[in-house]
Amino acid sequence: MLVHPYLLKLKETERRVKRLRDLRFARLVLFLAASGLALGACGQKSADNAPVAKGQVVARVGNEVITTQELENEFRLAGIVPDKQKDPEVVKRVLGDIVVRKYLLQQAMAAKLDREPGVLLDLLRVREQVLGGAMLNRAANAKAATRADLDRYIAKNTWKFADRKLFSVDEIIIPLSAATQGFVNANKDARSLDEVQRQLTEGGIPHGRQLGVLASNDLSEDLVGLIQRRKDDDIFFTRAGSNGLYFKVRSEEVRPLAGEDALNVARQALRADALAAELGMAAYSAKLEAKYEGEYADLMK
Structure with a gap:
């Protein structure tokens, strides 16, 4: 045939x-x-x-x-x-x-x-991922902070060290995900923890309420400033790892961080900054090296 x-x-x-x-x-x-x-x-x-x-x-x-x-x-x-x-x-x-x-x-x-x-x-x-992380770590380690760097960081960020405070709080913890992000956006100006808890319950969003302690060195400088200017009924929101945290401050006490403890905290913070800087440079260089094809060429402009 x-x-x-x-x-x-x-x-x-x-x-x-x-x-x-x-x-x-x-x-x-x-x-x-x-x-x-x-x-x-x-x-x-x-x-x-x-x-x-x-x-x-x-x-x-x-x-x-x-x-x-x-x-x-x-x-x-x-x-x-x-x-x-x-x-x-x-x-x-x-x-x-x-x-x-x-x-x-x-x-x-x-x-x-x-x-x-x-x-x-x-x-x-x-x-x-493993090799990329190792590359970033090597680059960050090559720029390890000196004692002078640590001292400057400690002096510049007093809210983490000399003026460090511990806040006793009433808090509500929720897991952060694509589903809960909408709730967070809609409740940025919530008036009370009771209101937040009620809406979480009605929305079927898992959460937990408890008493806790937050350290000012674990918060951003802007948030610490807002807490310092708070009114009695103010509530706040922050991210804590993979969770979101609504909280109201019940009391505070000054608890300075000094000596070797302060140096360790400063060292960790500067290392995190170095890793972020290396990742930023890598992202910029990768963008220059990348050549997209087909429909992705227009998409990634």
Whole structure:
């Protein structure tokens, strides 16, 4: 049976597209496999069942090992202070979490989930985030604050240090999300916590009300200024991590921050500023380097 030349050309084009797609997918697999081998050399086992990384092996989960280095890294990432790293309950919890993670890794590899395109893209994204964060940290560390920098920061931001205050507050905490942001925008001028709580309840928005303490060094200078000029019935709103906080000040007391505590707070603040500056420069440089195509060229102007 004769086949029209156009159909032959179409089939050949389809085959080429498939080969190209398979080739690109294979490259991604090889790239991530190489990355996995590089990472594996830092804390996994060799083919002869011997640990590759330096450090004492504290646990084995099938073909996976957990070393003291991995355990210490988990403590670091979790922000667990050295004094707590010897606490049996803390060690049990953290090590148990690693064991579960290693077990699930083995199950995923056995199921060949690492070959799924969506999983590969997720792994690539995590790699970009980790290496990008490491780059920002290196740049920020290269500009570590000197003692003179710390002293200047402390002298300039008196509301965080010499004039630091602790505010006893009645507060309502809500999780911040796209759904609750509309509520926050609509209640910027709320007159009382009771009113806020009533509207949260009516709107079915999860929240909690309690008594708490806020330190002026954890708030913005503008907000501290508003609190200082407050009237008895004023309420305020601020962000606290992933939560929003409505609060009314019940009382305040001066609690200066000085000495090594002040230096540590100043050091953390200047490091955060340095990271933000590095990220800003990276965003600017990336924008200059990027070349968008198709409909995205107009969209990203």
